[in-house]
Amino acid sequence: MTSRGDRREPIFDDDHDRETFLDILASVAKRHHLLCHAYCLMDNHYHLLIETPGGNLSSGMRQLNGVYTQRYNRIHHTVGHLLQGRFKAIVVEKDSYLLGVSRYIVLNPVRAKVVSSPGEWKWSSFRATAGLERPREFLSIDWVLSQFHHNAREAQNLYREFVISGMEKESPWRELKGRIILGRDGFVDTIQALLGKKRIIKEIPRVERFAARPPLSEIVTEIQGKRVRNCAIYTAHTHHGYTLKEIGDYLGIHYSTVSKIVKNEGNGRKRK
DSSP, rough: OOOEGGGGGOOOHHHHOOOOOOHHHHHHHHHHEEEEEEEESSSSSSEEEEEEETTTHHHHHHHHHHHHHHHHHHHHHHOOOOOOOSOOOOOHHHHHHHHHHHHHHTTHHHHHTSSOOOOOOOOBHHHTTTTTSOOOEEEEEEEEHHHSSSSSSHHHHHHHHHHHHHTTTTGGGGBBBBTEESSOOOHHHHHHHHTTTTTTTTTTTHHHTTTOOOHHHHHHHOOOSHHHHHHHHHHHHHTOOOOOHHHHHHHHHOOHHHHHHHHHHHHHHHHO
């Protein structure tokens, strides 16, 4: 997951801010039982690779961002928003993609040309996972290292080689499905089914709530007759989150016409 500064402005002015953030993260991780496999703090955003055994990511991240914003404003004598909207979360299949994502995260400073190698950046989990410094209390390095070797020293050496070898690799986000899912087909199908059951939960951003929705062409294509078409329009809008304009543009009709169809279909179903 990641959060960016409001208007892409810095969220860390100095190392004291970064230490403050990591202290808060340690407290939040302990309270919400979060496992952090990797992290990286940049100037205007941060990346976290979080596992949530309790399925409580939203509450944990709200506390992290909220408390840090309050602390930042108090230290720097500022007011208002620090972070840009809600955090961005991507669901990652642990067995097949977690290692690649953890590597991508710690290589952020290298890709940004802030440093020439990940070990030069103090504010990521690379040094601790590679055995170059003691891990912070919230950082869970055991699973990552266990993927390389049963011997800790050998695992750390192989981990360093793995990260360095990824400098020229393409971003794992290129394989995203539905904008928020990273995994093999079976995993994607499972997560999409779960997302489908949460469409009415307002806490989940619209783009995430409807990540699993079918394209309009599958809902409307080859539908014959006005009655069936109107039913499909209603379904596209109310069940799959397509806007009136999106549906109107696809069908070549004005969005106000789509609005009337949706309203009439809704009223008809209430009378039944």
